[in-house]
Amino acid sequence: MRPGVETFLSIAPEVAAAVDGGQAVVALESTLLAHGLPWPDNIEVALQAEQAVRQSGAVPATIAVLAGRIHIGLSREQLETVAHGQGFFKASAADLGPLLAAQSDGATTVSATVVAAARAGIFVMATGGIGGVHRGDSFDISCDLTTLASEPVAVVSAGAKSILDLPRTLEYLETLGVPVVGYGTGELPAFYTPHSGLGLVHRVDGPDSAARVLRSHWAVHPGRGVLLANPIPVAEALPSELVERAMQAALQAAEAEHVGGKALTPFLLGRIATETGLRSVRANRALIVDNARVAGQIAASLTQQRAVA
Helix, strand or coil: CCCCHHHHEEECHHHHHHHHCCCCEEEECCHHHHHHCCCCHHHHHHHHHHHHHHHCCCEEEEEEEECCEEEECCCHHHHHHHHHCCCCEEECHHHHHHHHHCCCCEEECHHHHHHHHHHHCCCEEECCCECCEECCCCCCECHHHHHHCCCCCEEEECEECCCECHHHHHHHHHHHCCCEEEECCCECCECCECCCCCECCEEECCHHHHHHHHHHHHHHCCCCCEEEECCCCHHHCCCHHHHHHHHHHHHHHHHHCCCCHHHHHHHHHHHHHHHCCCHHHHHHHHHHHHHHHHHHHHHHHHHHHHHHC
């Protein structure tokens, strides 16, 4: 922990006890609560994700900025406050300092959650899909990617969000030296669908092998993260043709309405939900919970391997 960071951290007693005791902990983002899913889907999936982590043998730690403090582990009341989304800034890693100084509220994206988790001594995180390189030539690149390259946290996700330029995102992760490891797959998942056609060099097929990869990776790259790409469960996946049609319609709407910056991703996801008759919302819920389950299993295995090393 860096000097002064502890001043801004509020770690829930259960999470603090687990970290201090060397138990498995999984960090969870809060942007899906405030900006990613509508009420009541957001609170329901957040609670289901936390339960999936517990059932896998780990302690969940949902992260958010509340009144200028980074809270690691939220109560039910705090979860509901974030889920109602009143005045919560969509916080990336770069926004944390200003939010803390202003004593403001923020729902953490992947990058902010990764930074907060690392400061609290948590090394596994679950999310739906990471940010990445946006389509087109706007040079809009999520700092999720650079944060993964600079913090020792493993992120379990269903690849990158399918609204992105997946080939460029994969290439940029390679440039940054961030390993992308397929979890039970040899290709990069495309969020709503298991298949992108983009092959991956590395693959694991269970939590024990994933934990061994993480330990080996951090032995040589102690300050760099890993992306563990876990495909959406097949039963909940959407047809790729439906997703592409919905995305194109959403992108055209965003251009017509001049939507960009932090508002772009929530706008696109909302339009895709409309275009798919809310099937994308159900798929999003399913993959978030499944990623939490897998992350919990990997965190538990990592803890066990460290204990016997």
